[in-house]
Amino acid sequence: xxxxxxxxxxxxxxxxxxxxxxxxxxxxxxxxxxxxxxxxxxxxxxxxxxxxxxxxxxxxxxxxxxxxxxxxxxxxxxxxxxxxxxxxxxxxxxxxxxxxxxxxxxxxxxxxxxxxxxxxxxxxxxxxxxxxxxxxxxxxxxxxxxxxxxxxxxxxx
Amino acid sequence: xxxxxxxxxxxxxxxxxxxxxxxxxxxxxxxxxxxxxxxxxxxxxxxxxxxxxxxxxxxxxxxxxxxxxxxxxxxxxxxxxxxxxxxxxxxxxxxxxxxxxxxxxxxxxxxxxxxxxxxxxxxxxxxxxxxxxxxxxxxxxxxxxxxxxxxxxxxxxxxxxxxxxxxxxxxxxxxxxxxxxxxxxxxxxxxxxxxxxxxxxxxxxxxxxxxxxxxxxxxxxxxxxxxxxxxxxxxxxxxxxxxxxxxxxxxxxxxxxxxxxxxxxxxxxxxxxxxxxxxxxxxxxxxxxxxxxxxxxxxxxxxxxxxxxxxxxxxxxxxxxxxxxxxxxxx
Numbered sequence: 001x002x003x004x005x006x007x008x009x010x011x012x013x014x015x016x017x018x019x020x021x022x023x024x025x026x027x028x029x030x031x032x033x034x035x036x037x038x039x040x041x042x043x044x045x046x047x048x049x050x051x052x053x054x055x056x057x058x059x060x061x062x063x064x065x066x067x068x069x070x071x072x073x074x075x076x077x078x079x080x081x082x083x084x085x086x087x088x089x090x091x092x093x094x095x096x097x098x099x100x101x102x103x104x105x106x107x108x109x110x111x112x113x114x115x116x117x118x119x120x121x122x123x124x125x126x127x128x129x130x131x132x133x134x135x136x137x138x139x140x141x142x143x144x145x146x147x148x149x150x151x152x153x154x155x156x157x
Numbered sequence: 158x159x160x161x162x163x164x165x166x167x168x169x170x171x172x173x174x175x176x177x178x179x180x181x182x183x184x185x186x187x188x189x190x191x192x193x194x195x196x197x198x199x200x201x202x203x204x205x206x207x208x209x210x211x212x213x214x215x216x217x218x219x220x221x222x223x224x225x226x227x228x229x230x231x232x233x234x235x236x237x238x239x240x241x242x243x244x245x246x247x248x249x250x251x252x253x254x255x256x257x258x259x260x261x262x263x264x265x266x267x268x269x270x271x272x273x274x275x276x277x278x279x280x281x282x283x284x285x286x287x288x289x290x291x292x293x294x295x296x297x298x299x300x301x302x303x304x305x306x307x308x309x310x311x312x313x314x315x316x317x318x319x320x321x322x323x324x325x326x327x328x329x330x331x332x333x334x335x336x337x338x339x340x341x342x343x344x345x346x347x348x349x350x351x352x353x354x355x356x357x358x359x360x361x362x363x364x365x366x367x368x369x370x371x372x373x374x375x376x377x378x379x380x381x382x383x384x385x386x387x388x389x390x391x392x393x394x395x396x397x398x399x400x401x402x403x404x405x406x407x408x409x410x411x412x413x414x415x416x417x418x419x420x421x422x423x424x425x426x427x428x429x430x431x432x433x434x435x436x437x438x439x440x441x442x443x444x445x446x447x448x449x450x451x452x453x454x455x456x457x458x459x460x461x462x463x464x465x466x467x468x469x470x471x472x473x474x475x476x477x478x479x480x481x482x483x484x485x486x487x488x
Contacts, residue, residue, distance in 0.1 A: 003411055003438070010412035065410055066442045100410045100439065101429070101447040154182050 004064040008034045011103055018105075025108045035060045037069075039108050043152065044116040048144035049077070052152025056111065057087075058104060068098035071107060076151035078144040080118045080129040089114070090124045408432035410439075410447060424453060 012034070015027045024044075030036035037058035043049025055074040061067045071094055073087035081090040093102060093110050102110075123129025131140040407414050408431050419432040429448025431439075436453075439445070444453045 003434075006413070007411050063442075066438060097450065099445075099447040099450055100435070154186065 004060065004062055005034060007065055008060065011105070014103070015105060022105070022109070024112060025105065027104055027108065035062070035064075037104060038074075039104070041108055041112055041115075043148060044112055047116050048141045049079075049115050049148050049152070052077075052148035054115075054152050056108070058107075060104075065100035065102070068094050068102070069104060069107060070094075071111065076147055077115075078125065078128050078140075078147040079115060080120045080123040080125055080132055081114060083124040084128075088124060090119075090122055408435055410435035425449065425451065427451070 008029075012029050015029075024042040026040040028038045028040075030038070037060065039056040039058065041054050041056060043052040043054060052075070054077060057072055057074050059070040061070070071089055071091075073082055073089065075087075076084065077087075078084065082088065083090075089111060091110060091114055093099070093107070118128075118132060120129040120132035128140060128143070131137075131143065406420060408419065409429075410431050411434065413432060413434075415430070415432055420430070422433060422436070423430065424436050425446040425448060427446060427449035429446055431447065439447065440453060445451060446453055
């Protein structure tokens with residue numbers, strides 16, 4: 001408990017210091033609870049998610065960093081490895097491949113990498129996975145782009 | 158809701174332009190929101206630790222939340238102490254015996270600083286208690302001028318003044334108790350410094366380790382985290398920063414500095430170093446090296462291990478499969 005708190009404070013300081021180091025990631029800690037973080041990540045370029053800004057919610061267990069943070073998309077995203085309804089992310093480093101050496105920042109980077117390189121063979125979003133597995137890349141991309149537009153970009157006023 | 162955005166966008170090139178524009182706007186909006194939030198937060202943090210302005214803007218004090226959580230508790234306690242003090246002084250002013258004044262630190266160490274605080278203490282016990290109280294109030298106001306909840310706390314003080322016969326015990330027991338326990342000695346310091354600061358702005362003496370002391374255990378809470386005098390905060394904040402900067406090699410798990418034992422501790426062949434505490438915690442958990450994810454083996458001596466059969470227990474396809482089971486694994 002105390003160790004996780006100390007570590008999160010250190011990570012917070014790190015994030016503050018290198019705020020501009022990674023322009024695609026904005027990590028913000030909850031005002032009142034250091035075990036709740038929010039991240040804004042930009043969709044990687046040359047993907048259907050380009051131009052979208054996706055919000056992630058981090059719930060950090062007290063055993064952190066021995067246990068991975070629980071991360072999910074708050075923004076709807078059409079991606080084979082992200083549950084469409086809950087936003088749950090299927091990423092090995094958030095499950096059994098977690099290492100205490102990872103940080104929240106590096107988790108964000110890994111999620112951006114996952115957005116750019118979907119793994120259709122372990123889908124949480126079967127529709128999306130099936131599109132990719134059947135080779136309909138164009139169909140997948142247009143669906144993903146549509147949802148990026150709908151959910152991850154500002155609404156037309 | 159957003160379908161009109163789709164429908165109204167005509168061709169591909171103008172659509173892209175419009176998209177870019179909108180994207181920029183979202184990004185800006187969100188940025189604004191986040192910036193505002195961050196600034197609000199930072200200003201709260203700055204409130205807690207005044208001084209070292211440039212430092213706090215770039216890297217705020219290590220424990221921004223703790224002071225806020227603790228603040229009310231500490232303040233309450235301080236006030237309870239102070240009010241009980243004044244109750245005590247009411248009684249003491251009859252006898253006028255400075256030797257009985259409650260200053261445990263004067264007896265605990267014979268440094269010159271302690272004498273000054275004892276003078277402050279004795280003069281306090283002689284002087285008029287009401288005047289004393291107002292002095293305290295002024296100090297308090299200077300000290301926490303930016304606090305909004307000061308008034309509430311004054312009400313609490315007033316309450317405590319009228320009805321708290323038991324608090325006397327707390328006053329006497331707390332400094333002694335905290336002196337025996339170095340990690341919580343900040344409470345004593347606050348109580349002491351409120352008193353001694355009046356006669357002489359010397360920082361309170363009874364501290365086991367100075368903040369820049371090399372022997373100060375890393376596990377001790379950084380004093381700058383505690384809500385105390387701004388000047389102290391400034392001092393300690395700088396000390397903390399120096400401590401971190403001068404020792405760049407820190408444990409990648411807990412981010413605490415590695416001491417000499419830790420830096421000579423090499424638990425895994427892959428060369429991933431960590432402090433002994435984290436290593437022990439990991440051994441109690443899944444016992445895999447954070448660097449290479451191999452199993453740690455009989456490592457207590459810190460000797461490198463031969464770990465070849467558990468290099469990667471799962472072939473790649475298995476690792477891939479394991480991803481798919483995530484739906485019902487932990488969520």
